[in-house]
Amino acid sequence: MTLSPARVRILVVALLAVSFLGALDHTVVSTSLATIAGDLGALEHMSWIMVGYTLAATVMLPVLGKLGDVVGPRRVFVVSLGLFLVASLACGFAPDLGWLIAARVIQGLGSAGLQLMSQTIIARVTSPRQRPRYMAIIGTAFPVAIVVGPVVGGLITDFWGWSWVFWINVPLGLAALALALVALPRLPGGAHPRFDVPGSLVFTGALVALVLAVTWIGDDALRPAALGCAAVAVIGILALVVIERRAAAPILPPRLFRNPTVLACLGLSLIIGTGLFAIVAYVPTYVQMAYRTSATVSGLVPIATVLGMLVSNLLTGWLVSRSGRYRLYPVLGTGMAAAGLATMAALPAGMPLWVPMAVMAVVGVGTGSFMNIIFAVVQSAASREDLGAVTATTNLVRQIGSAVGTAVIGGIVGFGVAAALPAGLDAATLAPAAARAATPAVQGEIAVAYHDVFAPVFLGLAAVYAFGFVIALLLPAGRLSDEMPASAPVSTPDSVRPRRREHV
Missing domain, CATH: 1.10.287 (Helix Hairpins)
Known part of the structure; x- marks a missing residue:
């Protein structure tokens, strides 16, 4: 379906707004966890506030993707946004932890639908050549939310109360819904009438x-x-x-896994999930302990990573939309990220803080150069009736990589630090503030312990990205078409690609 350029821009703004809403909800709530659990008298179970959300957002991806193919992405998008807003209201009114966890599960389901249908809708209303640019714009929601979310969550909790962490979604979501209803066309479904x-x-x-x-x-x-x-x-x-x-109509069509372009993009999505999310989760702790900084100062390193990611995401999306060529960027990006993480592993203890900031900025640039391009590429390799399924599978692989990578690295760091700390210090109770209050000699021992534990972790993550470099080399070369999607795949070899350029 062809839309006017003005309508496409309004649609992209609406989809960016709801994507940011879903991404921000996760990072905002993380800051308020202890306050929420303490008020509800359930500190020992507070992790379920996040686990329930993540669980629902992950496991429902393929189901929602297939529903989008069957009934149309517009319907799934609107219902998902409605569920998200209703659940946000319910979260704020939660009288106990059970109520809150149940509402967070529904909220996670709605968030998954918003993220997934935003990407599927873009694929349905734009040509493959246009998609990288628009995917890059919508993809800015995640890195911005990483930086803004914890600060916003802390301010809301301190001045308005934790209920407003959830209620703030309602006016923003209604505004995004109004924009979406104006710009979003009625996209037909019916690819497979029977649901698996x-x-x-x-x-x-x-x-x-x-x-x-x-x-x-x-x-x-x-x-x-x-x-x-x-x-x-x-x-x-x-x-x-x-x-x-x-x-007859599988939720994960086996034919997708016989396509080399799809397989390579799934591999790259797994690399991002395994590497990026683990970096974001654990680098601040490493910086606080190994570089003896406050929590505020330690946030500069992930901010440098995110800014690098943001710039390269927008730049490569624009470049791919101009040329249609995409294979170079995953190759360069995985190589840069691998080199950056290997450098982090080799940095000696006691370096000035700007050094890891600069190195992690390189990692961010490398990761951002392909983190959203792969969605445009994988969608171009699938037929229109499989757009929801292939988009969901790509997101799902990323989520699984994130869960597994974060858990594995968390276990390595936990056991490693406990074994490396000097006698008399308990890793389970050693907070950064307590470490900074110790004598200079003990601080030095703690810094060395964290450095020695994280060095092999960074090296392992470098190996993950190096494997991604190999996958990127195996990604079939091609050029994204500027023709609107039809029932057949729209990524074409150079010999048959259309010669006209897209000016929308």
């Missing part, structure tokens, strides 16, 4: 078990339950393979 109910149920159960296994494996008390969940996940995945091969 058995596959959806088995997949959801297997993925819930997998996420719980990854979440619980680091807790000694929950480790038996984690191993049980891991066994359930393996059985569920094997059963899913059998079901999907026989399904």
Whole structure:
């Protein structure tokens, strides 16, 4: 469907607004967790406020993607936004933790639909050549939310109360909904009238078990339950393979996994999930302990990473939309990120703070250069009736990589620091403020311990990106077409690509 340039711009603004809303909700709430759990009298269970949200947002991706293909992305988008806003209201009124977790699950489901349908809608109303530019604009929501979210969450909690962390979504979401209803056309679905109910149920159960296994494996008390969940996940995945091969309209179409472009993009999405989210989660702690800084100052390093990511994301999106060429950017990006993380591993303790800031900015530039381009590329390799499914699968792989990578690195850091700290210090209770209050000699020992533990972690993440470099080299070369999507794939080889340029 062809839209006027003005209508496309309004639509992109609306989709950017709701994408930012979903991304910001996650980072804002993280700052308020302790306050929320303390008011509700459930500090020991506060992690479930985030786990419930993440779990729903992850496991529902393929189901929502297939629903978008069947009934149309507009309907799924509007319903998802409605669920998100209603759940936000319910979160703010929560009288106890059970109510809050249930509302957060619904909120996570709505957030997943917003993110996924935003990407699918762009694919339905633009040509493959236009998509990288618009995907890059919508993709700015995540890095900006990383920087802004914790600050906004802290200010709202301190001055308005934690309920407004959720209620602030309502006026912003209604404004975004009004814009979307004006600009968003009625996109038809009906790709596969029959929905894969058995596959959806088995997949959801297997993925819930997998996420719980990854979440619980680091807790000694929950480790038996984690191993049980891991066994359930393996059985569920094997059963899913059998079901999907026989399904008339599988939730994860096997034909997608026979496409080399799709496979390469899924691999690159996994690299981003495994590497980027672990960096964002643990680098501030590393900087506070190894460089003896405050929490505020330690935030400069991830901010440098995010700014590099933001600039390269917008620049490469614009460049790919101009030329249609995309393969160079994942190759350069994975190589830059791998080199940057290897440099972080080699940095000696006691360097000035601007050094890791500059190095992590390089990592951000490398990651941002392909983090959203791969969505445009993977969509161009699929037929229109599979746009929702392939977009959902790409997001899903990223989420799984994030969950597994964060859990693994968290376990390594926890065990490593506990073993490396000098006698008399307990890693479980050693807060950054306590470390800064110690004697200079003890501070030095703590800094060396954290440096020595994180050096192999950075090296391992460098190896992850190096593997991504190999995957990027295997990504088939091509040029994104400037023709609007039809039922056939729209990424064409140079010999048959249209010669006219897109001016929208």
